[in-house]
Every structure is written in C-alpha cells, then in structure tokens.
Amino acid sequence: MTHAKGYAAQSAKTPLEPFSFERREPKPNDVAIDIKFCGVCHSDIHQVRDEWGGSAFPMVPGHEIAGIVSRVGSKVTKFKVGDAVGVGCIVDSCRHCAHCERDLEQYCKEGMTGTYNSRERDDSAATQGGYSDHVVVDENYVLRIPGNLSLDKAAPLLCAGITLYSPLMHWKAGPGKKVAILGLGGLGHMGVKIAHALGAEVTVLSHSNKKQEDARRLGADHFHATSDPATFQKLAGSFDLIINTVSADIDWNQYLSLVNLDGSMVVVGVPEKPNAVGSFSLIMGRRSLAGSGIGGIRETQEMLDFCSKHNITSDIEIIPMSKINEAYERVTKSDVRYRFVIDMATL
Ligand code: NAP
Ligand code: ZN
Ligand code: ZN
Numbered sequence: 608m609t610h611a612k613g614y615a616a617q618s619a620k621t622p623l624e625p626f627s628f629e630r631r632e633p634k635p636n637d638v639a640i641d642i643k644f645c646g647v648c649h650s651d652i653h654q655v656r657d658e659w660g661g662s663a664f665p666m667v668p669g670h671e672i673a674g675i676v677s678r679v680g681s682k683v684t685k686f687k688v689g690d691a692v693g694v695g696c697i698v699d700s701c702r703h704c705a706h707c708e709r710d711l712e713q714y715c716k717e718g719m720t721g722t723y724n725s726r727e728r729d730d731s732a733a734t735q736g737g738y739s740d741h742v743v744v745d746e747n748y749v750l751r752i753p754g755n756l757s758l759d760k761a762a763p764l765l766c767a768g769i770t771l772y773s774p775l776m777h778w779k780a781g782p783g784k785k786v787a788i789l790g791l792g793g794l795g796h797m798g799v800k801i802a803h804a805l806g807a808e809v810t811v812l813s814h815s816n817k818k819q820e821d822a823r824r825l826g827a828d829h830f831h832a833t834s835d836p837a838t839f840q841k842l843a844g845s846f847d848l849i850i851n852t853v854s855a856d857i858d859w860n861q862y863l864s865l866v867n868l869d870g871s872m873v874v875v876g877v878p879e880k881p882n883a884v885g886s887f888s889l890i891m892g893r894r895s896l897a898g899s900g901i902g903g904i905r906e907t908q909e910m911l912d913f914c915s916k917h918n919i920t921s922d923i924e925i926i927p928m929s930k931i932n933e934a935y936e937r938v939t940k941s942d943v944r945y946r947f948v949i950d951m952a953t954l
Contacts, residue, residue: 611735613740645737671946774850774897847870851876922946
C-alpha cells in the first residue's frame with residue numbers, strides 16, 4: 608500500500624477536509640501518477656452532497672485529473688515515467704461485454720468502475736479520486752495529454768471536454784448544423800469551443816444576460832437569455848441539436864419546443880429531480896430526446912488529440928486545495944468562469 612493524502616467529504620452534510628488514506632501498490636499493468644491539477648466538476652458536488660443517492664463516504668472526489676507518471680508496473684507498455692497523462696471518470700470496466708468491446712466502457716453492461724464513489728472490481732476497496740496527491744490506475748484507462756496543452760487547462764477536458772465532444776460527434780455537429788448549448792458552465796463552455804471548431808452554427812442559451820460577451824469570445828455565433836420569455840417565441844423550432852448541460856431543475860418541454868423537425872435534445876446535465884416530458888413536446892416535429900454519458904477511453908484520447916490540433920483548452924480559475932468549499936458554493940451559484948482547477952502543489 609502507498610500512503611496518499613487528499614481532501615474528502617466525511618458525509619453529505621459536512622465540508623471537505625484533509626484526509627489520509629491508502630492506495631494500492633502499482634500492479635504489473637498499473638501506472639502511478641503524481642497529480643498536478645484536478646478540475647472541479649459539478650458532478651463532484653452532486654455526489655458529495657448525495658443529490659443522486661447512494662453516495663459512499665468518506666469520499667475523495669475529482670475525475671478531471673492531470674499529472675505526471677511517477678512509476679510504472681513491469682508490464683506497462685503505453686507509458687513511461689515523466690509522461691504527461693490524464694485520468695477521467697472511468698478507471699476500470701469488465702473489458703469483455705459488447706459495449707466494452709466497442710470502446711464504450713462508460714456503458715459497460717456490468718457497470719464501469721468510477722474514479723471515485725465506486726468500488727474496485729474485486730471489491731477490495733473504495734475508489735478515491737483526484738483531490739489527492741497521487742493515483743494508481745491500470746494503463747488501459749490512462750490518457751495521454753498532448754504536449755501543446757498545459758496540464759492545468761487540459762484537466763477539465765477529461766470530463767467536461769469528453770462529455771460534450773461525444774454527443775457532438777454522435778449527433779454529427781458540423782457545417783450546416785444549428786447547435787444550441789444550453790447552460791454556459793464547465794461543460795457548456797467546452798461545448799461551445801468544440802462545436803465551433805467542428806464548424807457548426809453555435810447558439811448559447813443561458814439563464815441570464817451576464818455571459819453574453821463570454822459566449823461570443825468562446826466561439827458562439829448567437830446568444831439568448833432564457834429568462835426572457837420572448838426567446839422561446841423567437842427561437843421556436845430553430846435547432847437541429849440542443850445539448851442540455853443544466854445542473855438545475857428546469858422544464859425540458861420549453862426547450863424541446865426550440866428543436867427543429869427531426870432534431871434532438873441531448874441531456875447531459877443531471878439535476879436532482881426527474882423531469883416530466885409531455886408527449887406533444889416530442890410528437891410535434893418528430894423530435895428526439897436523448898441522453899449521453901461522458902465518453903469511452905478511445906474517444907477521450909481522440910478528443911484530446913482534437914483539442915491539441917485546434918488548440919482548445921478550458922478557461923480556468925486556479926484555486927488552492929483549501930478553497931474547495933468556497934469553490935463549491937460559487938459553482939452552485941453559476942459563478943465560475945468556467946472551471947475551477949485545484950493546484951495540487953497547495954495540498
Ligand atoms: P456548472 O459549471 O455548474 O454548469 C451548469 C450550468 O447550468 C450553469 O453554468 C448555468 O448556466 C446553468 N444553470 C445553473 N443553475 C441554473 C438554473 N437555476 N436555471 C437555469 N440554468 C442553470 O456544471 P457542469 O460541471 O458544467 O455540469 C453540468 C451538469 O452536467 C451537472 O448536473 C453535472 O453533474 C452533469 N454532468 C454530466 C455528465 C455526463 O456524463 N452526462 C458529465 C459531467 C457532468 P447559465 O448561467 O449559462 O444558465
Ligand atoms: Zn464530471
Ligand atoms: Zn463491460
């Protein structure tokens with residue numbers, strides 16, 4: 608066992624605080640990584656506060672991990688000491704089901720192993736995430752961070768980046784497609800950058816006017832505030848694709864009315880309560896309502912290489928580890944431009 612230090616939540620009602628724990632010794636196929644930076648995803652907050660149910664404590668959150676390889680097991684072939692690497696939301700899966708065989712480990716039929724708030728496949732221990740000094744991960748679940756991307760700004764690509772890249776590719780965002788990004792937060796701002804790089808006509812739908820200038824700077828062609836009821840009249844039936852990144856409870860029927868004939872709204876945000884969708888919201892315009900979860904390992908590497916080619920990284924605000932609880936408060940108030948990233952040197 609190796610000694611690790613990090614920050615953990617001891618319960619859903621208590622703030623994160625310093626925490627010491629053990630990680631496994633690297634096995635032959637494992638890579639040990641010195642964590643340099645870790646992004647703060649809204650999913651960390653949902654899970655720490657047990658907003659989705661079933662959270663296990665103590666919990667060291669963090670699944671936007673960027674660091675440097677410090678040790679490799681005897682059978683590791685893909686990485687060497689000193690490599691810049693990332694770890695996202697997945698650290699293992701069954702590796703043999705139909706979905707794993709298609710490189711869709713996030714949809715593993717036996718359930719993927721999450722980077723935290725999950726159990727190792729042999730049930731030997733709880734997994735613990737990236738708000739910590741190091742992590743030990745099987746090399747097949749480790750990503751290579753291209754050299755032109757700085758580790759701090761690349762960290763959020765490991766969750767926010769792939770969560771938007773995957774549906775944008777699957778629903779074929781590109782030239783001639785009208786794509787709306789609903790919610791300009793950590794996920795949403797990556798969606799704007801990636802959809803713009805793919806050549807789509809990009810609209811940001813935001814719940815206030817505050818982020819209008821940022822939206823344009825990030826690559827949006829249009830911006831509309833959803834607090835203005837006129838937005839829903841003006842934009843009725845406009846979009847081929849809406850990616851809904853909103854973390855709060857909103858009425859999906861309103862947003863489905865903005866989808867064009869045969870278009871789709873893809874949900875990636877995970878609010879606390881289920882949503883009631885009326886049949887007519889889908890029937891009128893032969894619309895589809897779908898969901899999408901992160902992305903598999905192969906596609907995550909493809910996304911990192913795409914971002915390297917297009918010089919895409921996250922707009923970040925670096926924080927010391929000790930400021931994590933304040934950062935959570937600001938994220939829940941939509942007061943982050945556009946991702947908090949923890950500098951692990953401050954741990
Ligand atoms: P975030 O940075 O907090 O962004 C969420 C955005 O939602 C906010 O910036 C805000 O955008 C909008 N929003 C917040 N409160 C709202 C309200 N009351 N009414 C309307 N809009 C509101 O969070 P994130 O890290 O991007 O994550 C977004 C959601 O995706 C979370 O629920 C997270 O758990 C989930 N997630 C899902 C996956 C997946 O695989 N599907 C992966 C990662 C995260 P505006 O200010 O522009 O309105
Ligand atoms: Zn995430
Ligand atoms: Zn599987």
